Amino acid sequence: xxxxxxxxxxxxxxxxxxxxxxxxxxxxxxxxxxxxxxxxxxxxxxxxxxxxxxxxxxxxxxxxxxxxxxxxxxxxxxxxxxxxxxxxxxxxxxxxxxxxxxxxxxxxxxxxxxxxxxxxxxxxxxxxxxxxxxxxxxxxxxxxxxxxxxxxxxxxxxxxxxxxxxxxxxxxxxxxxxxxxxxxxxxxxxxxxxxxxxxxxxxxxxxxxxxxxxxxxxxxxxxxxxxxxxxxxxxxxxxxxxxxxxxxxxxxxxxxxxxxxxxxxxxxxxxxxxxxxxxxxxxxxxxxxxxxxxxxxxxxxxxxxxxxxxxxxxxxxxxxx
Amino acid sequence: xxxxxxxxxxxxxxxxxxxxxxxxxxxxxxxxxxxxxxxxxxxxxxxxxxxxxxxxxxxxxxxxxxxxxxxxxxxxxxxxxxxxxxxxxxxxxxxxxxxxxxxxxxxxxxxxxxxxxxxxxxxxxxxxxxxxxxxxxxxxxxxxxxxxxxxxxxxxxxxxxxxxxxxxxxxxxxxxxxxxxxxxxxxxxxxxxxxxxxxxxxxxxxxxxxxxxxxxxxxxxxxxxxxxxxxxxxxxxxxxxxxxxxxxxxxxxxxxxxxxxxxxxxxxxxxxxxxxxxxxxxxxxxxxxxxxxxxxxxxxxxxxxxxxxxxxxxxxxxxxxxxxxxxxxx
Numbered sequence: 244x245x246x247x248x249x250x251x252x253x254x255x256x257x258x259x260x261x262x263x264x265x266x267x268x269x270x271x272x273x274x275x276x277x278x279x280x281x282x283x284x285x286x287x288x289x290x291x292x293x294x295x296x297x298x299x300x301x302x303x304x305x306x307x308x309x310x311x312x313x314x315x316x317x318x319x320x321x322x323x324x325x326x327x328x329x330x331x332x333x334x335x336x337x338x339x340x341x342x343x344x345x346x347x348x349x350x351x352x353x354x355x356x357x358x359x360x361x362x363x364x365x366x367x368x369x370x371x372x373x374x375x376x377x378x379x380x381x382x383x384x385x386x387x388x389x390x391x392x393x394x395x396x397x398x399x400x401x402x403x404x405x406x407x408x409x410x411x412x413x414x415x416x417x418x419x420x421x422x423x424x425x426x427x428x429x430x431x432x433x434x435x436x437x438x439x440x441x442x443x444x445x446x447x448x449x450x451x452x453x454x455x456x457x458x459x460x461x462x463x464x465x466x467x468x469x470x471x472x473x474x475x476x477x478x479x480x481x482x483x484x485x486x487x488x489x490x491x492x493x494x495x496x497x498x499x500x501x502x503x504x505x506x507x508x509x510x511x512x513x514x515x516x517x518x519x520x521x522x523x524x525x526x527x528x529x530x531x532x533x534x535x536x537x538x539x540x541x542x543x544x545x546x547x548x549x550x551x552x553x554x555x556x557x558x559x560x561x562x563x564x
Numbered sequence: 565x566x567x568x569x570x571x572x573x574x575x576x577x578x579x580x581x582x583x584x585x586x587x588x589x590x591x592x593x594x595x596x597x598x599x600x601x602x603x604x605x606x607x608x609x610x611x612x613x614x615x616x617x618x619x620x621x622x623x624x625x626x627x628x629x630x631x632x633x634x635x636x637x638x639x640x641x642x643x644x645x646x647x648x649x650x651x652x653x654x655x656x657x658x659x660x661x662x663x664x665x666x667x668x669x670x671x672x673x674x675x676x677x678x679x680x681x682x683x684x685x686x687x688x689x690x691x692x693x694x695x696x697x698x699x700x701x702x703x704x705x706x707x708x709x710x711x712x713x714x715x716x717x718x719x720x721x722x723x724x725x726x727x728x729x730x731x732x733x734x735x736x737x738x739x740x741x742x743x744x745x746x747x748x749x750x751x752x753x754x755x756x757x758x759x760x761x762x763x764x765x766x767x768x769x770x771x772x773x774x775x776x777x778x779x780x781x782x783x784x785x786x787x788x789x790x791x792x793x794x795x796x797x798x799x800x801x802x803x804x805x806x807x808x809x810x811x812x813x814x815x816x817x818x819x820x821x822x823x824x825x826x827x828x829x830x831x832x833x834x835x836x837x838x839x840x841x842x843x844x845x846x847x848x849x850x851x852x853x854x855x856x857x858x859x860x861x862x863x864x865x866x867x868x869x870x871x872x873x874x875x876x877x878x879x880x881x882x883x884x885x886x887x888x889x890x891x892x893x894x
Contacts, residue, residue: 460663462665462666462674466674468617468619480666487668558667559714
């Protein structure tokens with residue numbers, strides 16, 4: 244077990260290394276001159292551009308740039324943002340909380356709701372209730388997340404004025420304590436509904452098909468022939484077998500928990516990593532972009548290892564080899 | 565008579581069509597005589613087995629006729645009454661593709677759960693003791709009890725399934741394609757072991773298979789099904805040595821012979837007829853080499869040809885009668 248984790252961690256470091264190199268290469272080779280962007284839009288002088296280029300080392304050979312980047316990353320220094328004039332690590336640290344909150348709540352809600360509906364529909368396959376759920380699932384699946392978000396804002400916030408349209412807190416009120424929690428929760432309702440609706444179909448479909456597949460297995464027939472009650476078979480045998488594919492999909496989704504909701508964050512002006520990433524892409528804020536990508540790849544790798552361990556604990560066929 | 569099946573018809577009703585899966589099947593099985601039911605995919609073998617196990621969903625399946633087991637018509641029993649039979653008197657082994665056991669549960673869990681269906685108060689140690697005895701009978705080590713299915717070989721899994729089916733000492737055991745997923749050598753071993761086992765345990769076996777070898781080596785009687793219709797029935801030796809029905813003959817010709825001279829293996833041209841159409845004549849008409857006009861017009865009736873051996877074919881019924889009358893020498 245310990246050896247397994249150690250080996251996995253070693254591979255993880257290697258993967259992150261490759262990701263950093265790839266990111267660096269792709270971003271550096273993308274068209275657009277960052278020095279020109281930083282210098283501003285009103286016909287900057289060539290001297291200014293020159294001095295910026297020299298200050299940030301944009302004219303250095305590639306291997307020196309990447310070497311310098313590695314050195315500082317290891318020291319925990321992700322560089323400064325050209326745009327915000329702040330350390331990238333600070334920028335990320337400020338925004339990771341809201342992002343984790345939003346994505347975390349929605350991914351867990353989607354997992355619970357989607358798989359419960361899937362279990363129910365799989366058990367009652369072909370019946371009216373299954374058809375209703377499946378139709379809704381197809382509808383949700385075909386709608387883009389930002390569109391659902393905009394529609395919800397139009398309907399529930401702009402038209403009925405029930406819920407706030409954007410942000411995480413009411414900036415005018417400055418609540419503290421429980422009222423602050425309540426305030427954040429109110430602001431979360433719409434983005435969470437949006438994120439949950441786009442994720443439900445995934446869990447629904449995978450759960451339903453897993454249940455149907457397990458129900459058709461010979462061991463279920465054997466238990467039925469033996470006279471075991473349908474409910475008991477479902478709770479003990481169908482569920483435990485069907486839960487494995489759900490865990491796998493969950494782990495894939497979980498890997499994107501940090502930045503997977505970029506579009507929805509933008510629609511709701513949620514102060515998270517998504518908005519930060521979007522702005523840095525638009526403004527070619529290289530250091531921020533590389534910082535965010537590093538964060539995403541590290542979290543994907545860590546989550547994958549964690550979920551592999553969970554999987555190994557649940558499925559006897561997987562061993563720590 | 566242990567099992568007497570009379571005029572069994574099974575129809576799957578779908579929204580806009582019906583599948584006539586089993587038509588007018590009649591046979592009886594004596595205690596201790598093992599029966600092999602043979603036929604190609606879609607011939608109704610498993611449907612027939614599921615009817616004996618009362619596993620059909622009556623909402624979309626019509627089961628008519630009689631399945632008389634130990635003197636009682638199983639079709640007349642409701643689920644509550646039939647529960648007394650489940651696994652205690654009629655048990656089954658399915659293993660079409662090595663998944664007769666849940667991959668995420670220990671072998672022992674299956675035994676405990678099935679024991680507790682009928683004996684809810686039995687203790688775990690008591691179960692364990694009884695299962696060890698069963699394992700001994702099927703040549704398994706007690707260690708298997710705490711294993712997961714993936715830790716065992718195909719043959720061992722098969723032995724586990726057999727042990728599982730024997731926990732309440734049933735009188736009738738249905739094995740549905742249960743050796744199909746095994747390699748020939750393991751299959752042979754298992755079949756030998758089953759025969760040995762039957763000398764100790766008092767159980768009558770029905771084996772469903774599409775493999776003539778399985779029937780030839782491990783069964784005493786044979787029932788040949790085609791498209792849900794009975795073709796031939798009798799003692800294995802009678803039927804295999806002196807097949808009467810053109811389908812049985814063709815089936816035997818499609819298997820290579822191990823002993824005896826080398827000969828070409830012949831497949832049967834054509835496919836099963838559409839099961840959603842109720843045929844007026846013989847189901848095998850289209851593929852039969854010896855068919856006559858009457859075969860298309862009328863369903864052949866069962867002809868007793870001495871002893872247990874029966875065949876459903878006009879060649880031995882109406883055609884012979886007219887031929888004899890007209891002096892035709894066949």
